Amino acid sequence: MxxxxxxxxxxxxxxxYGVSTVMGAVLTAWDPTTYANTVTDGAFRYTDCLVLHPxxxxxxxxxxxxxxxxxxxxxxxxxxxxxxxxTTTPPPPAQNANPADMVDTLDVAFTxxxxxxxxxxxxxxxxxxxxxxxxLVQLHGDGAFEIENPDSVYMLGGxxxxxxxxRARKMLCVAALTxxxxxxxxxxxxxxxxxxxxLRDLILxxxxxxxxxxxxxxxxxxxxGGSQQLTQFFMPVxxxxxxxxxxxxxxxxGDLASSGDPQVEGVYADALKAGFPMVWYTGLDDDxxxxxxxxxxxxxxxxxxxxxxxYNGKGFRTTLVNPAxxxxxxxxxxxxxxxxxxQYLHTLxxxxxxxxxxxxxxxxxxxxxxxxxxxxxxxFRLSSTAFGTQEGFWETLPxxxxxxxxxxxxxxxxxxTPYFWQLEIGGATTHGTVLAAGTVPxx
Numbered sequence: 387m388x389x390x391x392x393x394x395x396x397x398x399x400x401x402x403y404g405v406s407t408v409m410g411a412v413l414t415a416w417d418p419t420t421y422a423n424t425v426t427d428g429a430f431r432y433t434d435c436l437v438l439h440p441x442x443x444x445x446x447x448x449x450x451x452x453x454x455x456x457x458x459x460x461x462x463x464x465x466x467x468x469x470x471x472x473t474t475t476p477p478p479p480a481q482n483a484n485p486a487d488m489v490d491t492l493d494v495a496f497t498x499x500x501x502x503x504x505x506x507x508x509x510x511x512x513x514x515x516x517x518x519x520x521x522l523v524q525l526h527g528d529g530a531f532e533i534e535n536p537d538s539v540y541m542l543g544g545x546x547x548x549x550x551x552x553r554a555r556k557m558l559c560v561a562a563l564t565x566x567x568x569x570x571x572x573x574x575x576x577x578x579x580x581x582x583x584x585l586r587d588l589i590l591x592x593x594x595x596x597x598x599x600x601x602x603x604x605x606x607x608x609x610x611g612g613s614q615q616l617t618q619f620f621m622p623v624x625x626x627x628x629x630x631x632x633x634x635x636x637x638x639x640g641d642l643a644s645s646g647d648p649q650v651e652g653v654y655a656d657a658l659k660a661g662f663p664m665v666w667y668t669g670l671d672d673d674x675x676x677x678x679x680x681x682x683x684x685x686x687x688x689x690x691x692x693x694x695x696x697y698n699g700k701g702f703r704t705t706l707v708n709p710a711x712x713x714x715x716x717x718x719x720x721x722x723x724x725x726x727x728x729q730y731l732h733t734l735x736x737x738x739x740x741x742x743x744x745x746x747x748x749x750x751x752x753x754x755x756x757x758x759x760x761x762x763x764x765x766f767r768l769s770s771t772a773f774g775t776q777e778g779f780w781e782t783l784p785x786x787x788x789x790x791x792x793x794x795x796x797x798x799x800x801x802x803t804p805y806f807w808q809l810e811i812g813g814a815t816t817h818g819t820v821l822a823a824g825t826v827p828x829x
Contacts, residue, residue, distance in 0.1 A: 408449060408450065408451050408452075408460075409427060409449070409450050409452075410427065410447065410448075410449060410450075411425045411426060411427040411432075411447075411448055411449075411450050412425065412426055412427070412446065412447055412448070413425050413443070413444075413445050413446060413447075413448045413459065413462075414426055414445065415445075416443060416444070416445055418440065418441075418443070421434075421437055421440055422434060423435055423437065423459065425448065425450060425457070425459065427450075432450070432457050435450070435456065435457040435458060435459050436453075436456060436457070436458040436459065436499075437458070437459045438458055438459060438460050438461060438587075438590060438591070438594065439460075439461045439590075439593075439594040440594075441594065441597075442461060442462070442481070442594065442597065443459065443461065443462060444462060446462055447462060448460070448461065448462055449461065451499070453499045453500065454500065454501065458499055481597035481598065482515050482516045482597070482598055483515040483516075483595070483596045483597060483598045484515065484595075485515045487510060487515070487595060487596065488510045488511060488512070488513055488514075488515050489510060489511050490507075490508065490509045490510065490511045491507070491508045491510075492507045492508075492536065493505045493506075493507065494506050494507070494508050496587075496588050496591060498565070498583055498584035498586075498587040498588065499583065499587050500580055500583045500584065500587075502565035502566075502580060502581070502583070502584040503565055504562070504563045504564060504565035504567065504584070505563050506560055506561060506562040506563060506588065507533065507536055507542070507559075507560070507561040508558070508559075508560055508592075509549045509552065509553065509558065509559040509560075509561075510558050510596070511553075512553060513553065513556060513557075513558060514556070514598075515598065516598070517556070517598065518598055518599075518600045518603075519556050519557060519558055519596070519598055519599055519600065520552075520555065520556060520557035520558070520599070520600055520603035520604065520605065520631070520735075521557060521558050521559075521560065521589075521592065521596075521599050521600075521603070521604045521605070521631075522548070522551075522552040522557045522558070522559045522560070522604075522605045522606070522607060523560050523562065523585075523589065523604070523605070523606050523607070524541075524542065524548055524559065524560065524561040524562070524606075524607045524608070524612075525562060525574055525585075525606065525607075525608040525609070525611075525612025525613070525615055525616060526541075526561070526562075526563070526564070526574070526609060526611075526612050527609040527610030527611050527612055527637065528571060528572060528573045528610060528611040529571075529572055530563055530564070530567070530572045532561065533561060533563045536549075536561065539722070540717050540723075541609070541717065541722075541723045541724070542561055544724065546721075546722065546724040546725050546728065547722075547723075547724040548561075548607050548723060548724050548727055549561075550724065551724050551727050551728040551731065552605075554728075555731060555735065557603070557605065558592070558596060558599065560588070560589075560592055562585065562588060564581055564615075565580075565581060565584050566581055573611045574611045574612045574614065574615035575611045575614040575615055575618070575619075578614070578615055578618060578619035579619055579623075581615060581619065582615065582619040582620040582623060582624055583624075585615070585620055585624070586620070586624040586627050589604070589627050589628075590627065601628055601629045601630075602628070602629040602630035602631065602661060603630060603631050603735070604627075604628035604629075604630070604631035605631045605632050605633065605634070605731070605735065606631075606632075606633040606634070606635075607633075607634045607636075607723070607727050608633065608634070608635050608636065608639070609636040609637050609638075609716075609723065610636070610637040610638050610684075610686065610714070611638070613635045613636060613637060613638040613639035613689075613693075614638055614639065614640060614689070616633060616635065616639065617635065617639040617640060617641070617693045617696075617697070618640055618641070618642055618693075621697075622642055622650075622651040622652060623650070623651075623652055625652065625654055625655070625658055626652075626655065626658075628658070628662070629655075629657065629658065629661070630657065630658060630661030630662055631661070631662055631735075632662055632663045632664065632665070632734055632735060633662070633663075633664045633665065634665050634667065634726070634727050634730055634731075635664065635665060635666045635667065635690070635693070636667050636668070636716055636723060636726075637667075637668055637672060637686045637690075637714050637716060638668065638684070638686040638689045638690060638693075639666050639668075639689060639690055639693040639694070640688075640689030640690075640692055640693045641689075641692045641693050641695070641696035642696070654700055654701065654702070656701075659700065659701040659702050659703075660703070662702060662703075663702070663703040663704075663705070663734045664694070664697055664702050664703070664704050664705070665704075665705045665707065665730050665734070666690040666691075666693060666694045666704070666705070666706045666707065667690075667707045667709075667716070667726060668686045668687050668689075668690035668707075668708055668712075669687070669708065669709055669710075669711065669712025669713050669714070669716070669719060670687060670708050670709065670710050670711070670712065671710075671711065671712060671713040671719075672685075672686040672687050672712065672713045672714045673685055673686075673687040673688070674686070674687070674688075678713075679713035679714060679715075680713065680714050681714060684714070686714055687708060690706065690708065691706065691708070694706040705730075804825055805825065806823070806824075806825055807823065807824055807825070808823035808824075
């Protein structure tokens with residue numbers, strides 16, 4: 387079988403290397419400690435290949451990918467086996483991650499299969515190692531200010547920053563520095579094709595370290611040059627890296643034609659198109675006419691419009707937001723990247739949507755009990771007036787968080803008076819990202 391598959395993909399093994407870079411083979415020897423290995427496709431034999439997922443590898447059928455650095459074992463391949471009832475066997479349960487890996491780590495070094503090397507910040511503290519979690523990949527704009535300043539409220543840091551938005555929703559956050567940082571530009575879009583290969587390999591390596599990641603819940607938060615990388619280079623070729631999730635695309639995100647080096651666009655899986663909503667958020671003032679509004683006179687507005695139209699035409703669920711009064715400095719002309727990301731995650735990521743109920747035994751009861759399901763670590767607020775003005779807080783309640791259920795009980799409410807509640811992250815007296823809301827009836 388492996389021999390037949392190899393012939394189908396390669397024609398005649400390495401002699402037909404130009405036909406395809408992937409071949410089927412059999413792993414005949416494997417040392418999980420030293421990673422020593424032997425692979426054969428029936429006619430050719432390879433030893434000590436690079437291995438992408440060593441903790442998951444077992445003897446048997448594997449897929450090999452040929453790279454400039456030599457053959458790489460991608461992992462085992464399987465054929466689904468029908469049961470006696472005519473259905474297929476269910477996939478094995480997700481593996482747990484190593485508890486020691488559930489920490490925040492900055493400047494993690496990584497080298498892709500094409501030899502490109504860089505670092506990334508990984509935020510996993512507080513996430514469960516034995517439950518399914520999501521993944522949020524953040525791609526910076528030109529210059530990578532947020533990578534150099536990860537604690538800044540500009541993008542990654544703070545109570546409402548991107549890291550907090552991800553962590554609150556049980557998503558591991560990866561903030562990746564482009565491998566193209568040899569000069570002062572530090573961009574994702576220059577050498578975009580090679581950078582996309584590096585990004586794909588980086589994501590696959592994160593999967594390998596955290597096998598509890600749900601590959602159907604992989605989100606991207608991108609800005610400017612990072613947005614160009616996602617829509618012009620990564621998605622067209624490497625969309626099979628994830629099975630679902632979504633993208634929040636700030637300040638750009640053009641179509642393939644505007645890249646100057648259009649990629650050969652692959653076929654997008656129907657399931658991905660249905661389960662990967664894409665939001666473009668670029669202000670009307672970010673049109674490249676004024677340096678103060680659009681650094682480098684980059685017309686991000688047109689790119690956002692053309693990019694969203696392109697992916698809409700491919701069958702993705704797209705949303706285009708071009709607000710007035712907003713320019714390329716989104717952090718200065720809106721509530722910020724984190725709150726905007728949170729707003730759309732709350733709307734579009736079904737796994738992150740919290741719901742709630744409120745009960746009161748009678749209109750005269752002074753004790754109220756509420757339950758919020760799928761709740762992250764957040765703040766619960768109760769108010770005697772409707773939210774929006776952020777005035778009239780009755781109190782901020784202590785909460786008990788157990789797995790995915792938050793239960794809040796309080797007393798002292800005025801009999802016959804309705805109250806309003808909301809669960810939010812960030813925002814003390816001005817604004818916060820609301821995850822769930824409701825009322826406590828007064829009668």
